[in-house]
Amino acid sequence: MDKDVNKLVNRLEEEFQNFKKDLKETTNLKELEKLKVNYLGKKSLITTTLKNIGSLPNDLKPVVGKNTNIYRKKIQASLDQKVEFFESLEFDKKLRKEKIDLSLPGKKPELGSKNIITQVIEEIEEIFIGMGFKIAEGPEVELDYYNFEALNTPEDHPARSLHDTFFISDDVLLRTHTSPMQVRYMEKYQPPINIIVPGKVYRRDYDVSHTPMFTQIEGLVVDKDINFKHLKWTLETVARKIFGRDRRVRFRPHYFPFTEPSAEMDVSCKICDGKGCRVCSGSGWLEILGAGMVDPNVYKFVGYDPDEFTGFAFGIGIERICMLKYGINDLRAFFENDMRFIRQF
Numbered sequence: 001m002d003k004d005v006n007k008l009v010n011r012l013e014e015e016f017q018n019f020k021k022d023l024k025e026t027t028n029l030k031e032l033e034k035l036k037v038n039y040l041g042k043k044s045l046i047t048t049t050l051k052n053i054g055s056l057p058n059d060l061k062p063v064v065g066k067n068t069n070i071y072r073k074k075i076q077a078s079l080d081q082k083v084e085f086f087e088s089l090e091f092d093k094k095l096r097k098e099k100i101d102l103s104l105p106g107k108k109p110e111l112g113s114k115n116i117i118t119q120v121i122e123e124i125e126e127i128f129i130g131m132g133f134k135i136a137e138g139p140e141v142e143l144d145y146y147n148f149e150a151l152n153t154p155e156d157h158p159a160r161s162l163h164d165t166f167f168i169s170d171d172v173l174l175r176t177h178t179s180p181m182q183v184r185y186m187e188k189y190q191p192p193i194n195i196i197v198p199g200k201v202y203r204r205d206y207d208v209s210h211t212p213m214f215t216q217i218e219g220l221v222v223d224k225d226i227n228f229k230h231l232k233w234t235l236e237t238v239a240r241k242i243f244g245r246d247r248r249v250r251f252r253p254h255y256f257p258f259t260e261p262s263a264e265m266d267v268s269c270k271i272c273d274g275k276g277c278r279v280c281s282g283s284g285w286l287e288i289l290g291a292g293m294v295d296p297n298v299y300k301f302v303g304y305d306p307d308e309f310t311g312f313a314f315g316i317g318i319e320r321i322c323m324l325k326y327g328i329n330d331l332r333a334f335f336e337n338d339m340r341f342i343r344q345f
């Protein structure tokens with residue numbers, strides 16, 4: 001009997017040594033699984049021995065069972081240990097693969113910048129604010145009354161035909177200039193008034209120097225004893241701040257229904273330095289604004305007494321200023337959103 005038990009223990013020990021050798025050679029979880037089948041599976045020495053215990057003589061059963069179980073547990077423990085080892089290895093590998101290098105430079109989002117028109121509006125606003133002006137804004141969809149009628153431009157007035165108006169209905173339109181805000185503001189407030197009104201205006205026109213939408217800054221100053229000298233000084237001072245001292249400006253007499261007298265102001269052409277080129281149509285000058293003393297007829301529409309108050313108004317073309325300041329020769333470039341153009345500013 002002892003001999004049989006000894007033989008079995010020797011076989012179990014031999015099996016265990018083989019197992020240990022095989023275990024050393026496994027390199028991953030899959031191989032480990034195979035090893036488990038070989039040494040603890042249905043056909044393994046351990047399992048078949050345990051299964052056959054029933055057919056052994058009674059006195060042998062406990063010894064065989066005890067010894068076989070010892071080896072079963074030893075093998076199971078070694079397998080568990082190795083499983084844990086491979087699992088941690090695999091986890092490590094996964095971590096390394098998913099690693100994020102925080103020191104790598106990221107993708108920079110493309111940042112936009114302010115449109116050149118907006119930049120110039122803000123620059124001009126700053127200049128006027130520095131001179132004590134306030135900023136006001138008005139509607140782009142306007143009544144005929146404010147755009148024409150109350151600006152001393154009745155229905156049959158020839159000046160209306162110069163405006164190429166976009167009409168929405170008989171008496172509603174897209175404002176053709178920012179001047180309607182003169183009337184709206186004076187209706188609401190009493191002098192002294194000194195405001196500027198930046199905004200979009202619309203006319204049916206499209207070529208190198210005209211676009212259906214463009215930008216103006218209106219100005220209005222009304223108080224006692226305001227005269228043409230104030231107008232001239234204000235606009236010359238602003239022009240010098242915008243363009244620098246070396247650019248020349250000049251006033252030419254002009255006509256607007258809502259100012260009297262009226263004038264246009266030109267700035268010497270930057271592109272040809274006043275010699276004459278395609279941009280300034282050979283004249284050496286470019287017109288940047290219309291201006292004049294507020295016509296007494298306009299005061300009547302807002303209930304001001306023309307004997308008590310006088311004032312001046314002006315309308316600056318912003319795109320023109322941009323063209324002159326930066327030497328741009330096609331107005332349409334402002335609105336085509338070509339990145340090569342936009343990125344320059």
Ligand code: PHE
Nearest residue numbers: 177179290291292313314315
């Ligand atoms: N509104 C005029 C225009 O668009 C400009 C202007 C404004 C002229 C104010 C005189 C006074 O041409």
